Amino acid sequence: MTDRHREIYRDEAYEILAELESSLLTLEKAPDDAETIDRVFRAMHTIKGSGAMFGFDDIATFTHEVETVFDMVRRRELAVTAELIDLTLKARDRIKAMLDGDAETDSDRADAAAIIASLRGLCPGGANAPALAAEAPAKDRGGRKEPDDDAARTYRIRFRPPKDIFLRGGNPVALLNELRGIGECTVVAETDAIPLLEDLNPEHCYTYWDLLLNTRRKSDAIKDVFIFVEEDSELSIDVIDYGEAGPDEYKNLGDILLERGDISPEGLRKVLARQKRLGEMLVEAGLVSENKVKTALLEQQHVKERREKRQAAETTGSIRVASEKLDLLVNLVGELVTVQARFGQMAERKNDAEMLAFAEEVERLTWELRDNAMSIRMLPIGTTFSRFRRLVRDLSAELGKDIELSAEGAETEIDKTVIDKLFDPLVHLIRNSIDHGIEMPDVREARGKSRRGRVHLSAAHAGANVLIRVRDDGAGLDREAIHARAVAAGLIAPGAELTDKELSALIVLPGFSTAEAVTSVSGRGVGMDVVRRGIEALRGSMEIDSRPGDGTTVTVRLPLTLAIIDGLLMSVGSGFFVLPLHAVEECIELTRADAAKSHGRDIAVVRGHAVPYIRLRERFGIAGEPPDIEQIVIADVEGTRVGFVVDRVVGELQTVIKSLGRVYRDVDGVSGSTILGDGTVALILDAPRIVRGAERDERDSLQ
Amino acid sequence: MPVEGGDGPMSSQILIVDDSASIRQMVSFTLKGAGYDVIEAVDGRDALEKLSGAPGVCMIVTDLSMPNLDGIALIRAVRGGNSHKFIPIVMLTTESLESKKQEGKAAGATGWIVKPFRPEQLVAVVKKVLG
Numbered sequence: 001m002t003d004r005h006r007e008i009y010r011d012e013a014y015e016i017l018a019e020l021e022s023s024l025l026t027l028e029k030a031p032d033d034a035e036t037i038d039r040v041f042r043a044m045h046t047i048k049g050s051g052a053m054f055g056f057d058d059i060a061t062f063t064h065e066v067e068t069v070f071d072m073v074r075r076r077e078l079a080v081t082a083e084l085i086d087l088t089l090k091a092r093d094r095i096k097a098m099l100d101g102d103a104e105t106d107s108d109r110a111d112a113a114a115i116i117a118s119l120r121g122l123c124p125g126g127a128n129a130p131a132l133a134a135e136a137p138a139k140d141r142g143g144r145k146e147p148d149d150d151a152a153r154t155y156r157i158r159f160r161p162p163k164d165i166f167l168r169g170g171n172p173v174a175l176l177n178e179l180r181g182i183g184e185c186t187v188v189a190e191t192d193a194i195p196l197l198e199d200l201n202p203e204h205c206y207t208y209w210d211l212l213l214n215t216r217r218k219s220d221a222i223k224d225v226f227i228f229v230e231e232d233s234e235l236s237i238d239v240i241d242y243g244e245a246g247p248d249e250y251k252n253l254g255d256i257l258l259e260r261g262d263i264s265p266e267g268l269r270k271v272l273a274r275q276k277r278l279g280e281m282l283v284e285a286g287l288v289s290e291n292k293v294k295t296a297l298l299e300q301q302h303v304k305e306r307r308e309k310r311q312a313a314e315t316t317g318s319i320r321v322a323s324e325k326l327d328l329l330v331n332l333v334g335e336l337v338t339v340q341a342r343f344g345q346m347a348e349r350k351n352d353a354e355m356l357a358f359a360e361e362v363e364r365l366t367w368e369l370r371d372n373a374m375s376i377r378m379l380p381i382g383t384t385f386s387r388f389r390r391l392v393r394d395l396s397a398e399l400g401k402d403i404e405l406s407a408e409g410a411e412t413e414i415d416k417t418v419i420d421k422l423f424d425p426l427v428h429l430i431r432n433s434i435d436h437g438i439e440m441p442d443v444r445e446a447r448g449k450s451r452r453g454r455v456h457l458s459a460a461h462a463g464a465n466v467l468i469r470v471r472d473d474g475a476g477l478d479r480e481a482i483h484a485r486a487v488a489a490g491l492i493a494p495g496a497e498l499t500d501k502e503l504s505a506l507i508v509l510p511g512f513s514t515a516e517a518v519t520s521v522s523g524r525g526v527g528m529d530v531v532r533r534g535i536e537a538l539r540g541s542m543e544i545d546s547r548p549g550d551g552t553t554v555t556v557r558l559p560l561t562l563a564i565i566d567g568l569l570m571s572v573g574s575g576f577f578v579l580p581l582h583a584v585e586e587c588i589e590l591t592r593a594d595a596a597k598s599h600g601r602d603i604a605v606v607r608g609h610a611v612p613y614i615r616l617r618e619r620f621g622i623a624g625e626p627p628d629i630e631q632i633v634i635a636d637v638e639g640t641r642v643g644f645v646v647d648r649v650v651g652e653l654q655t656v657i658k659s660l661g662r663v664y665r666d667v668d669g670v671s672g673s674t675i676l677g678d679g680t681v682a683l684i685l686d687a688p689r690i691v692r693g694a695e696r697d698e699r700d701s702l703q
Numbered sequence: 704m705p706v707e708g709g710d711g712p713m714s715s716q717i718l719i720v721d722d723s724a725s726i727r728q729m730v731s732f733t734l735k736g737a738g739y740d741v742i743e744a745v746d747g748r749d750a751l752e753k754l755s756g757a758p759g760v761c762m763i764v765t766d767l768s769m770p771n772l773d774g775i776a777l778i779r780a781v782r783g784g785n786s787h788k789f790i791p792i793v794m795l796t797t798e799s800l801e802s803k804k805q806e807g808k809a810a811g812a813t814g815w816i817v818k819p820f821r822p823e824q825l826v827a828v829v830k831k832v833l834g
Binding site: 005008009012038039041042045046048049050052053054060166167168169170171173174175177178227228231232 | 722723724725726728729732762768769770782788789790791792797808811812813814815818819820831832833834
């Protein structure tokens with residue numbers, strides 16, 4: 001309670017005490033005046049009640065005694081005497097002293113005790129009379145929380161509210177909803193008590209409810225829901241299914257006969273088909289209404305489902321393991337994969353049938369083990385999604401926008417390391433949607449949209465990838481501004497007609513979105529290339545789809561795991577390189593004659609299209625002469641076809657990625673390494689960075 | 704079915720009736736903090752007057768012991784009237800005495816809170832009866 005409230009209480013109490021004094025003096029002259037007695041009682045009542053609320057417990061306790069006496073006076077159980085007036089005046093002074101907040105001395109306490117004793121002495125029955133004293137200003141009534149670590153159980157509840165519940169301001173539906181908040185709930189409205197229209201009082205409630213509730217809470221918690229109506233309602237709460245397994249069920253007669261071979265299954269079915277269901281028979285016999293049968297069946301169903309669920313939960317129990325242990329496991333599996341590859345190569349070389357069969361077996365088991373180890377590190381992406389709720393809430397409030405975040409596919413599993421690194425790029429994307437995509441409520445309304453904007457997050461598996469989408473229903477990309485900027489940057493010709501897709505691809509280009517002018521003009525693309533780089537670091541890709549007025553969708557495609565790569569193994573000199581396979585499009589040969597034809601411009605013509613290429617030998621400064629016929633591996637790098645020239649293309653491989661040591665972490669153009677079957681190290685190429693580096697060098701040499 | 708109060712807390716107007724300014728202040732402060740719109744009345748008579756000019760009131764929180772027109776009489780009057788017949792009425796009472804509570808219930812009170820109570824208890828009860 002704040003001091004301000006205490007201050008107000010104190011002021012009010014002084015006022016009441018002043019009034020009380022004059023009331024008591026009036027009462028002394030006219031001891032039978034009911035109105036004055038009432039006024040005195042109310043004064044005590046208010047001082048006591050408010051006192052307890054604002055932390056003046058001593059006042060509350062003391063005043064309670066006086067109030068009790070005056071309650072008796074009010075009910076004509078006690079007469080007003082000079083002694084009573086005298087005592088009450090003394091009590092009033094005592095309360096005032098307590099209000100003043102002076103330190104209470106021993107004599108004060110004795111004084112108070114004496115007043116109370118004398119007051120009690122006035123009551124018929126003597127000192128014992130106000131037995132209420134004990135229960136008066138009890139603190140912290142209610143608010144008791146039951147431990148809810150109990151096993152879940154199923155309750156059967158019948159709730160028949162008093163007919164006049166509406167006339168008491170009650171709302172049975174609210175109570176049912178409250179029950180739904182406690183646990184899984186099946187509700188059936190029973191309507192058989194509703195009379196014919198002519199007898200029906202529309203202000204009465206005739207419906208009653210049968211419910212099945214599954215919860216860990218005790219039955220007291222359920223009773224609490226009905227606290228205000230319990231006394232007048234017909235309410236029964238029974239446990240019909242405890243957490244423990246039920247008693248073994250008895251076998252049906254039919255099953256026993258079948259087991260003993262006394263009857264055939266067909267025979268049994270035929271006879272059973274002739275038999276009517278119990279429910280139908282009971283309804284026909286007029287013993288029970290159809291609805292009652294329905295609820296009983298529902299109850300059966302509910303319990304059955306709960307039992308099944310519980311059993312499933314018990315059998316699929318989980319354990320917590322430190323993530324380092326998992327990392328170690330994945331590493332070991334990686335080593336095993338490497339050894340297995342060497343073993344396979346050796347078996348092939350020896351060409352021994354028995355050994356080959358062995359190698360195949362080992363390979364199968366190894367891959368299975370690897371897939372299993374990987375799947376252990378998979379986590380549902382939903383944990384990340386839920387962290388965005390706060391972001392959306394805070395940001396939209398800050399900007400004065402009304403935005404709702406929805407999500408689907410939260411259960412989609414993805415490698416833990418990917419999830420961790422995905423957070424920042426997603427924050428960027430969502431910020432963009434809120435900041436620049438979604439319009440102000442008034443603008444939205446003017447455009448015929450709902451005032452509330454929407455950001456939708458979704459995740460789904462697509463092959464070995466995960467697709468994550470951030471969709472908003474905002475204004476979409478500003479085509480004109482992007483076009484103008486692209487022309488200014490020399491990326492497109494002034495009159496060029498671009499498709500939406502091409503236009504969207506522009507904004508993630510480095511040097512495009514980082515320009516400040518674009519940020520403010522296009523109203524979009526804040527740090528888009530930062531996002532793109534983050535995604536690419538995860539070996540993912542990003543696609544933007546925007547429709548003017550309808551909003552923007554950003555699709556992020558990520559590999560399921562960072563630990564494994566499908567790659568193309570290539571060699572230059574004695575070194576080995578791996579290019580992620582998803583980017584590779586084709587391989588062509590490059591003869592010396594071809595190279596000579598391009599006049600040192602490093603451009604190959606592939607089926608009529610010019611494809612620039614980069615010589616890895618030059619890029620990485622590898623010594624030695626290239627072979628007469630080199631290979632160009634053409635890959636899709638950020639939407640452009642680029643060739644990488646190598647000596648030899650070895651073949652596809654699926655391998656476990658090893659991160660580079662601290663010293664090599666910042667080496668340009670290499671994102672990791674892997675160990676080949678024979679123990680050689682191969683470097684995994686970071687294609688986008690190699691291309692960017694080459695472009696930079698080219699620009700520098702031109703200037 | 705009563706439909707009052709179905710608009711959610713933002714538009715829910717609550718009338719609080721108590722002759723103690725400090726209680727009114729505390730209840731009002733708490734409910735406003737929880738997003739409700741609050742009207743205050745000092746006793747039953749004042750409450751009925753304010754109610755006639757405020758069709759949007761969807762709930763009443765009232766003390767029982769008050770001058771002029773007490774809480775019980777106020778509840779009877781509201782339930783007997785037309786404009787706010789079905790709204791929830793919660794009584795504030797120090798009387799944990801059964802008789803007083805029963806009297807209030809018989810008059811048509813929806814629920815009760817026993818003083819002293821903590822602000823969050825008040826909000827919980829208001830939320831509960833507003834559904």
